[in-house]
Amino acid sequence: MSRHRISVRVNGQLYEREVEARRTLLQFIRDDLDMTGTKCACERGDCGLCTVLIDGTPTKSCLVLAAEVDGREITTIEGLMKGEELNRVQRAFIEHGAVQCGFCTSAFILAGEALLKRNPKPTEEEIKEAVGGILCRCTGYRQIIDAILDAAKGAKK
């Protein structure tokens, strides 16, 4: 099996590693970089819980090979805080109780933040569309959508 040297920026920090061809980006992030905020569930692109941002675009990391992301910029949930300060979407999720078991939370927050970067004032329909690839098995979608709507207004203090 081939091995590949990759140089990838994750949450602003440059990592140079050698990976097996079959290593997925999800395994690379969780097992090689020890960042476990990105969750592993279906590993077949259905649940969306492994969503990370590649160059700002939400992507299911179980369906990407680590060897493909050479030279790219990855953002995981660990990269959203500025110092000690939570990101606007993270704050809104806390305020709206948009977290139940928490397993889908990283994915929804990243997809929400990516949407707000692209479209600062999304409608409810646009939010539903943007997070459509992520499943919440606690089914707390109402709070998740409200939190993203609210983050767009500027989260309450």
Added chain:
Amino acid sequence: MPLPEFDFIRPKSVEELTSILAKHGGEAKLMAGGTDLLVLMRDRLVRPRYVVDVKGIKELRRLSWDEGRGLTIGAAVTMNEIIASDVIRKRFGALWSGASDLADPTVRSRATLVGNICNASPAADTAPALLVHSAVVEAVGAKGSRKIPIQDFFKGVKRTALGPDEFVKAVHLPNPPDGAKSWYLKWKRTWGEDLALVGVAALVANTKKWVVRVAFSSVAPTPVLVPDVQSAFEGPGTLEEKIEKAATYIPGGICPITDVRCQAEYRTYIAGVLVKRVLRKLLGLS
């Protein structure tokens, strides 16, 4: 669970890709978005010795349109790039709506049109649009390139007309007839994301004479055109009567199965409902 072992190759040019396939074609799988391939590999349904990523080839990333040549979509163009195209939204509505209804937006950032047709699932959401738009597949192999009309491309469930040394470089869609409109409707179990229980694309034009084309996903071993529908529009009658008549040709043009998603009888029924719905939409009746 780890994926099975393979060598990963990332060619930089069409020539390099051609020579890789000439040498290793039978043992290689091409990867564009990877959203089907990596799932099949994880399930050990395919075990390629080589995975060849086509995204490093600039030429295959091209999406272009002009009045003379029509639309050309390279093998590495993603669904989200198709959805972002104004020309596709305005002139190739069935392709735009098919791409917009495929999986979910996160998958669409990686999934490609060419990957969708090369995977050759009977449920491929973009295939009916290509059928009603008379698309042509440009295949390249060791012996040169050839053009395959889309209706000859699908050979069975997960089987295409491509030889082991061939790959799809691009899909071409001629400009539709004057005044043509097209759209794709998809019936699903859940509205967020699902494979089609039935999908239907239709194209309608009536400037000089009627051009009506209807094609389906998920109702036969391959995506299928139902050409008889055209004749329903050639006789006399109101638009509503023509649409009702068109729907009567559908059961004879499809051969659905019962599977985990729904029953064959239900698919036949829904195919008739959807074809009327999409024709009414295109003819301005709803």
